[in-house]
Amino acid sequence: xxxxxxxxxxxxxxQAKKVETLFAKGGFAASRIDAxxxxxxxxxxxxxxxxxxxxxxxxxxxxxxxxxxxxxxxDKCLVQLVKELDTKAENVQAIKQAAEKAGAVAVVCEDVxxxxxxxxxxxxxxxxxxxxxxNLASMDDINKIPKxxxxxxxxPFEFADYVGIDNIVNILDAASKYGxxxxxxxxLRQMVAAGKLGRKxxxxxxxxxKAV
Amino acid sequence: xxxxxxxVLGAGAMGHGIxxxxxxxxxxxxxxxxxxxFATKGLEGxxxxxxxxxxxxxxTQAEADAIVGRIRLSADLTDAGANADLIIEAIxxxxxxxxxxxxxxDEVCPAHTIFASNTSYQSVTEISSITKRPxxxxxxxxxxxxxxxxxxxxxxxxxTTPEIVTQLMALAKKIGKDAAVCKDAPGFIANxxxxxxxxxxxxxxxxxxxxxxDIDKAFKAAYGFRMGxxxxxxxxxxxxxxxxxxxxxxxxxxxxxxPSRALTMKVRAGDxxxxxxxxxxxxxx
Numbered sequence: 001x002x003x004x005x006x007x008x009x010x011x012x013x014x015q016a017k018k019v020e021t022l023f024a025k026g027g028f029a030a031s032r033i034d035a036x037x038x039x040x041x042x043x044x045x046x047x048x049x050x051x052x053x054x055x056x057x058x059x060x061x062x063x064x065x066x067x068x069x070x071x072x073x074x075d076k077c078l079v080q081l082v083k084e085l086d087t088k089a090e091n092v093q094a095i096k097q098a099a100e101k102a103g104a105v106a107v108v109c110e111d112v113x114x115x116x117x118x119x120x121x122x123x124x125x126x127x128x129x130x131x132x133x134x135n136l137a138s139m140d141d142i143n144k145i146p147k148x149x150x151x152x153x154x155x156p157f158e159f160a161d162y163v164g165i166d167n168i169v170n171i172l173d174a175a176s177k178y179g180x181x182x183x184x185x186x187x188l189r190q191m192v193a194a195g196k197l198g199r200k201x202x203x204x205x206x207x208x209x210k211a212v
Numbered sequence: 213x214x215x216x217x218x219x220v221l222g223a224g225a226m227g228h229g230i231x232x233x234x235x236x237x238x239x240x241x242x243x244x245x246x247x248x249x250f251a252t253k254g255l256e257g258x259x260x261x262x263x264x265x266x267x268x269x270x271x272t273q274a275e276a277d278a279i280v281g282r283i284r285l286s287a288d289l290t291d292a293g294a295n296a297d298l299i300i301e302a303i304x305x306x307x308x309x310x311x312x313x314x315x316x317x318d319e320v321c322p323a324h325t326i327f328a329s330n331t332s333y334q335s336v337t338e339i340s341s342i343t344k345r346p347x348x349x350x351x352x353x354x355x356x357x358x359x360x361x362x363x364x365x366x367x368x369x370x371x372t373t374p375e376i377v378t379q380l381m382a383l384a385k386k387i388g389k390d391a392a393v394c395k396d397a398p399g400f401i402a403n404x405x406x407x408x409x410x411x412x413x414x415x416x417x418x419x420x421x422x423x424x425x426d427i428d429k430a431f432k433a434a435y436g437f438r439m440g441x442x443x444x445x446x447x448x449x450x451x452x453x454x455x456x457x458x459x460x461x462x463x464x465x466x467x468x469x470x471p472s473r474a475l476t477m478k479v480r481a482g483d484x485x486x487x488x489x490x491x492x493x494x495x496x497x
Contacts, residue, residue, distance in 0.1 A: 149363030
C-alpha cells in the first residue's frame with residue numbers, strides 16, 4: 001500500500017483551499033497550485049465544492065473519485081471515496097487512512113448520483129417541497145418539525161438553501177435515471193428558473209442578508 | 213370554552229408522558245386506562261420521571277407533589293370523559309379500537325369537549341368519522357418522550373374548525389410545546405420526512421452503494437445529525453420501521469416508499485434491531 005506523506009491540491013476554489021488546509025493540519029506535506037500539473041503521493045484535482053460532484057484523486061498512477069463535505073457548523077469534514085470500475089481497494093484504503101489522520105470521517109461508496117448524503121438530502125428536500133406544493137402545511141412548519149421532533153440539525157428547506165437548489169435539482173435529475181421517483185417537483189424547478197438558488201444568491205426558500 | 217380539564221386515554225409511555233406535561237402546566241388531568249393497574253403503572257412512570265428531575269434539581273419535592281396531585285386515575289371511560297374539556301387518546305394503534313373508544317366518549321362527554329388522537333400512522337379523518345363532532349376532532353401527535361420533546365403536530369382534518377386549531381395552538385404554547393399545523397396525511401410531517409431519509413438510506417444499502425456503518429457515519433460527519441438513519445432504525449425496532457414503511461407505500465403507491473429488501477429480510481428473520489440483539493448492527497455482548 002502506498003504511504004501518503006505529501007498531498008497536492010490543484011484548484012483555486014474555496015473548497016480546494018479547505019482541502020489543502022485539512023491535510024496541512026493533519027501533518028501532511030500539503031501544497032496547492034491554482035492550475036497545472038504536479039506530483040505528490042496524493043494529488044487531488046477538479047475540486048469544485050459543488051455537492052454531488054466528485055474530484056479526482058490520483059495515487060500511485062491510479063484514480064479514485066473523492067468528494068468533500070465540510071460540516072456547516074462544526075469543525076468536521078466528511079470524505080466520500082467514490083469507487084470506479086478499476087479502483088483498487090488498497091488505494092481506497094490508503095486515502096481513507098490519510099483522510100482519517102487529517103481528522104476527517106472517511107467513507108466508501110459506489111459512483112451514484114449524489115453519493116451517500118446529498119442524494120438522500122435531495123430526496124428529502126424534494127418530498128418536503130412536494131408537501132409544501134400540496135398544502136400539507138406551511139413552509140415554516142415543514143421546516144421546523146424535523147428539528148423539534150427529530151432533533152435534525154437543519155430543516156429540509158434550510159438544507160435546500162444550504163446545498164443550493166440548483167445542486168439539489170441536478171442530483172435529482174441525475175438520479176431520475178434510476179427511477180421516476182427522483183424527478184424534481186414543480187417548486188424546485190421553478191425556483192431554479194427564477195434564480196432562487198439558496199444562500200449563494202441571497203434567496204431560496206428563505207431570504208438571506210448579503211453577509212451570508 | 214377554556215380548557216382546564218384534560219383526559220388522557222392510555223397510560224403507556226406516550227399517554228403518561230402527555231398526562232405529565234399537562235399536569236406540570238397546571239391542568240387537571242385524568243389518566244385513564246382499561247384497568248386501574250395499568251393506570252397506576254403510568255402514574256408510577258410519572259413519579260419516577262419527577263424523582264429524576266428532583267435529583268437533577270430541576271424541580272422541588274413540593275412542585276412534584278403538586279403535579280401528581282393534579283392527576284386522577286380512572287379505568288372507566290364514562291367517568292374519565294364526564295368533565296373533560298379535551299380528550300387525548302394514546303391507546304393502541306388500531307383504527308377500529310380507537311373508533312369504538314371515541315364513539316362511546318361521544319355519548320358521555322359534554323358537547324364542547326375537543327377530541328384528539330395521538331396516532332402516528334392511522335388516519336385521523338377515519339377515526340373521527342364515527343363521532344358526531346368531526347368539527348372538534350384533531351390529531352395531537354406528541355413525540356417520545358413527550359416530557360422532553362418540544363415538537364407537536366396538530367393535525368387538522370377537513371372538518372376541524374379553524375377556531376379549534378387556533379385554540380389548540382395557544383394550548384400548545386401553554387404546555388411548552390413548539391407546535392405545527394398540518395393536514396391529515398400518512399406520517400404527517402415528521403415521520404414522512406424521516407421515512408424518506410430512512411428509505412433512501414436503506415436503498416443505498418440494498419444496492420450495495422455503501423455499508424450501514426458508512427451511511428450512518430456520513431450523516432453525522434457531514435451535517436451533524438446526532439444519529440445515522442440506519443442505527444436509528446435499529447433503535448426504533450425494524451419491525452416497527454417496516455410497518456411504517458408499508459403504511460406509506462400502501463397509501464401513496466409511490467416507488468420512493470417501497471420497503472427496503474434488507475429491512476424486509478431482517479424482519480422476516482426475526483432480527484428487529486437492538487431489542488433482539490441483531491439488526492443492521494450486532495448488539496450481542
